[in-house]
Amino acid sequence: MTRIGIIGGTGWLGSAIARRGIAEGVIDPARLWLSSRSPTEVPQGAHWTDDNATLIAESDLVVLSVRPAQFRQMQIDLQGRPALSVMAGVSATEIARATVTARIIRALPNAMADSGMSWTPYWATDQAEAPEIALTQSLFTACGTAERVEDEAQIDYAAALTGSGTAFPALFAQAMIDHAIAQGMPEDRAARAVLHLLTAASQQLQQGGESPAQVVKAFTDYAGTTAAGLNAMKAAGFTEAVHAGLSAAAEAAKP
Numbered sequence: 474m475t476r477i478g479i480i481g482g483t484g485w486l487g488s489a490i491a492r493r494g495i496a497e498g499v500i501d502p503a504r505l506w507l508s509s510r511s512p513t514e515v516p517q518g519a520h521w522t523d524d525n526a527t528l529i530a531e532s533d534l535v536v537l538s539v540r541p542a543q544f545r546q547m548q549i550d551l552q553g554r555p556a557l558s559v560m561a562g563v564s565a566t567e568i569a570r571a572t573v574t575a576r577i578i579r580a581l582p583n584a585m586a587d588s589g590m591s592w593t594p595y596w597a598t599d600q601a602e603a604p605e606i607a608l609t610q611s612l613f614t615a616c617g618t619a620e621r622v623e624d625e626a627q628i629d630y631a632a633a634l635t636g637s638g639t640a641f642p643a644l645f646a647q648a649m650i651d652h653a654i655a656q657g658m659p660e661d662r663a664a665r666a667v668l669h670l671l672t673a674a675s676q677q678l679q680q681g682g683e684s685p686a687q688v689v690k691a692f693t694d695y696a697g698t699t700a701a702g703l704n705a706m707k708a709a710g711f712t713e714a715v716h717a718g719l720s721a722a723a724e725a726a727k728p
């Protein structure tokens with residue numbers, strides 16, 4: 474198995490990748506190095522260091538999982554080793570300049586990687602080689618579903634569309650819960666009802682054979698109570714609000 478080093482491997486995303494990679498047999502903990510500035514617990518059998526040069530020397534693939542601002546303060550030389558970046562808004566050109574490698578893959582998971590439910594797009598530079606591309610596919614399959622995309626801009630956009638994980642659906646869920654509470658439903662029942670609805674709706678949309686657009690049209694054409702709700706939501710600017718949120722996130726994720 475390839476020796477893997479995760480710079481920032483004790484953080485939210487880095488530790489999730491490490492745990493899932495080990496759990497799914499993609500990473501051998503004895504060949505895994507994690508780094509951070511402050512000491513912390515790491516998975517059994519894995520190695521920890523606060524010296525990124527040591528991690529790099531022990532790794533065939535280096536995962537960059539620090540915050541963009543932290544990356545911009547780091548001095549690292551990968552000496553041509555492949556880099557797999559999960560950083561939002563840091564371009565391959567910037568990574569190449571800062572780390573002395575052209576073999577770069579950028580991936581954009583979300584925090585559901587931790588529970589094996591992230592949809593993760595990744596993109597590779599022309600210089601990236603087959604072994605690191607195959608390992609990226611395996612690592613993010615261990616974290617959910619992985620899909621290679623054709624151009625880097627799609628990675629930047631994915632930070633907005635799916636990188637935020639549960640956050641945007643959570644905002645919708647909370648709006649429904651708040652409304653139910655205002656109508657007198659006990660808070661715990663409101664939360665149970667709405668979360669059950671969203672879980673079932675996600676499964677139905679995945680498996681039911683109808684696209685979201687077809688579902689909306691079917692209920693609108695039925696012209697009942699749901700149509701009254703859908704029409705009022707649209708008239709109040711629901712679509713525009715979602716688009717404004719995604720545009721703001723996409724703008725923030727631009728390199």
Ligand SMILES: NC(=O)c1ccc[n+]([C@@H]2O[C@H](COP(=O)([O-])OP(=O)(O)OC[C@H]3O[C@@H](n4cnc5c(N)ncnc54)[C@H](OP(=O)(O)O)[C@@H]3O)[C@@H](O)[C@H]2O)c1
Pocket residue numbers: 480481482483484485486487508509510511512525537538539540541543547559560561581582583584636637638
């Ligand atoms: N979390 C998400 O949902 C998510 C989704 C998609 C992409 N991302 C991307 O993933 C990256 C990591 O995000 P995160 O949420 O995991 O952040 P995080 O929880 O803050 O983790 C960052 C880790 O980097 C370590 N670190 C900071 N400076 C370091 C250095 N010089 N050398 C080694 N380690 C260092 C930190 O530990 P110390 O402070 O102890 O050094 C920390 O453990 C970000 O670039 C983010 O854009 C995150």
